[in-house]
Amino acid sequence: MSKLYKSIFNVNGCSVVKQEQTDTTVTITVRLTKGNASRCGCCGRKGKLYDNGREQRVWRTLDLGTKMGFIRMDTYRVKCRKCGVKTVKVPWASHRSGFTDAFEQQVAWAVCSMSKKAVAKQLRIAWNTVGEIADRVWERLDTRPIKAGCIFRRIGIDETSYKKGHKYITVVVDHDRRCVIWVHEGYGKEVLDLFMRELSEEQRKGVELVTCDGAKWIRSSIEEFLPNAERCVDSFHVVQWATEALDKVRVEAWKEARKENRNQKRGRGRPTKDSVPKDRTAEGIKNSRYALGKAPENLNESQQRKIELIASRYPRLYRAYQLKEELRIILKMGYDDARENLDRWLWRASHSRIGSVKDLYAKIKRNYDGILNTIRLGVSNARIEATNNKIKLLIRTAYGFRNMNNMLSLIMLSCSYVDVKIAYEWESESRESSSKAA
Numbered sequence: 145m146s147k148l149y150k151s152i153f154n155v156n157g158c159s160v161v162k163q164e165q166t167d168t169t170v171t172i173t174v175r176l177t178k179g180n181a182s183r184c185g186c187c188g189r190k191g192k193l194y195d196n197g198r199e200q201r202v203w204r205t206l207d208l209g210t211k212m213g214f215i216r217m218d219t220y221r222v223k224c225r226k227c228g229v230k231t232v233k234v235p236w237a238s239h240r241s242g243f244t245d246a247f248e249q250q251v252a253w254a255v256c257s258m259s260k261k262a263v264a265k266q267l268r269i270a271w272n273t274v275g276e277i278a279d280r281v282w283e284r285l286d287t288r289p290i291k292a293g294c295i296f297r298r299i300g301i302d303e304t305s306y307k308k309g310h311k312y313i314t315v316v317v318d319h320d321r322r323c324v325i326w327v328h329e330g331y332g333k334e335v336l337d338l339f340m341r342e343l344s345e346e347q348r349k350g351v352e353l354v355t356c357d358g359a360k361w362i363r364s365s366i367e368e369f370l371p372n373a374e375r376c377v378d379s380f381h382v383v384q385w386a387t388e389a390l391d392k393v394r395v396e397a398w399k400e401a402r403k404e405n406r407n408q409k410r411g412r413g414r415p416t417k418d419s420v421p422k423d424r425t426a427e428g429i430k431n432s433r434y435a436l437g438k439a440p441e442n443l444n445e446s447q448q449r450k451i452e453l454i455a456s457r458y459p460r461l462y463r464a465y466q467l468k469e470e471l472r473i474i475l476k477m478g479y480d481d482a483r484e485n486l487d488r489w490l491w492r493a494s495h496s497r498i499g500s501v502k503d504l505y506a507k508i509k510r511n512y513d514g515i516l517n518t519i520r521l522g523v524s525n526a527r528i529e530a531t532n533n534k535i536k537l538l539i540r541t542a543y544g545f546r547n548m549n550n551m552l553s554l555i556m557l558s559c560s561y562v563d564v565k566i567a568y569e570w571e572s573e574s575r576e577s578s579s580k581a582a
Contacts, residue, residue, distance in 0.1 A: 153205055153215060154246060154571055157235040171202075171214040176232070183233040184224035185240075191222035194229050203237050204269075205244040206567060212268060215244065238280060245284075250567040252281035256558045259541050275550030282553040285562045290325060290342050295350035300528035301362050303331035306539050306551065313552075314339075315535070317528040319355070324531060324559040329548050333361040340369035355518075355525045357381040358511045377514035378525035379475040385504055386468040387437050392500040393464040394429060394436060401426035401458075428453055429461070436465050439472065464501055467493055471508075479520040486515070531559055 146160040149172050157180035162173035184191050205213040215236065223229050236244045243251075247267075251274060254263045260274040298319040303312045314335050316326040326339045340348065351373045356362045358377050366375050404426075428450055435447035436454075443451065455462040467489070474485045486508075493505040508515065518524070535555055545551035557564050565573065 152208065153213060153236075154244075155215060155236050158217075165211075168210075169212045169214060170208050171216055173216045175217065176234070180235060181232065182222050184222055184227050185231045185233040186227045187224065188233055189224055189226060191224040191230075194221040194223045196220050201242075203234075203242060203244050205236070205247050206250060207267075238284065241280060243277065246567045246571055248277045248281050249565060249570045251277045252557055253564050253566045255542075255554060256538075256564055259543060261543070272547075275545070275547050275553075278557060279549055279553045281564070282557055282562070285564070286556075290347070293344060293347065295347060296320075296325070297350065298353040298355070298523070299325070299351060300355040300525055301336065302356065302525065302528045302532060303359075304532040304535055306535070306545075313535075313555075315528060315531060317531055319353075319523075319527055321561060322527065323561045324556065325561070327552055327555050329552070331361075333365050336362065336365045337369070340365060343369075353517075353521065353523065355523055355528070357525070358385075358507060358514070363514075374517045374521070375514045376518040376521060376523050377511045379515070379518055380525065380529070382475060382508065382511075382515055383468075383472050385507055386471050389500040389504040390436055390461075390464050390468045391433060393461050393498060394433060397454075397458045397461040398426055398429040401429055429458070436461075436468075440469065460498060463496065464498055467496065467501060475515075475519065477519070479516065482519045483516055486512075534559055 145163070149160045149163060150156070150158075153172060155172075155174060158174040158176050160172050161175050164171045164173075182190050182193060199219065200216050201219045203215045205215055207213060217234065219231055221229050222232050231239070233239070236246075238245060238248075241248070251263060251267060251269070254266065255274055255278055258266075260271055263269075263274050264271045296318050300317040300319060301314070302317075303314050305312050312331040314328050314331045315324060316339055317323070318325045326342070328335055328338060348369055349372055351370045353376060354362075354366055354370065354373045355376045355378055356366075358381060363375060366373055432447075432450045432454065435443060435450045438447065440451075451462075451465070454465070470485075470489055474482050474489060477485065490505055490509060493501050493508075496502065496505075538554060538558055539545065539551070542551075542554070545554075556562065
């Protein structure tokens, strides 16, 4: 029976002394063997017995059918040369944890796909305990490439919001490994410099390419810490800048058309058949945002009529629309053609006499080299944008986070290089590794 319970509860280095059952629980009482009875709970080194056990500790383990499983043991302390007086180490659980490693592995795997509330209900633990377990599992599995001294050739940097009120986190992705390598609360040069300082001198020199948006704080940090890196401004963000500038011109045209409509006075009563119909140009401009944002080849008949109306009535808005479309086409060209046409586009934008287009010209002029690097190297920031979308989905699934460390740990468990195994996979791998070591 002792061997059977040890196999079911997956406990090694101990002997089963007692077994108890209730309607909802199964509890075994164990005693450590001599080889494991004097190891420090923190570092695992052997030490001297400091005092005998005065109380019992209980660890929650995986359920046995519909019953909760528990492991009980008389705890005592050992004196370690490095750590001092510490509680003895147990093979099945981490130091200061009330759950076995297998149970925590199950929680970490489940929380990557389910809400914390659902995980807490399924495994019968407290809601806030789920986040604490995720922190411990991430700390146990954390073998960061940064710490290992791995060289990152191509990385992506971006910030994403996690809460209302301009609450952001900074995310760094390795394009070659296709995973998150660093995440931190906040954004700006001070936050990004923390990541740069974690890199060794060799790792900084090894970075060849950085994809990002046109943020000044990213550019200044790259120039300071990454001497060999080429900055690539994603084409998606460039088109987004142009669309935002075009929308400002559209709003100005709509306000102008609305003023003209207000000046039109109509007599009292219902309009006659011969009366001039009401001018609905302002309404057409107001509802033309999606038509102006789409490519000409994707417009339907209604949207094409709106573009024709804008071309005939508001040439200033139509000129801004043409500049936006020209820029979108330039970004799809080869490097030599793109460079030549981008220089022409910049000249036309600077002489357009449209305020928002001139602001766009200044922004593209500042990021000129980064835009051409993106075209020449054929890269994009799609990987990190997809990661940001996954992070938002995790936050939405969890209905938000109160603890920032819990959120960052869950992001790294779900989006980084770590492969979180379900409990039975984790146990089978641990058995194989222990048998190989033996």
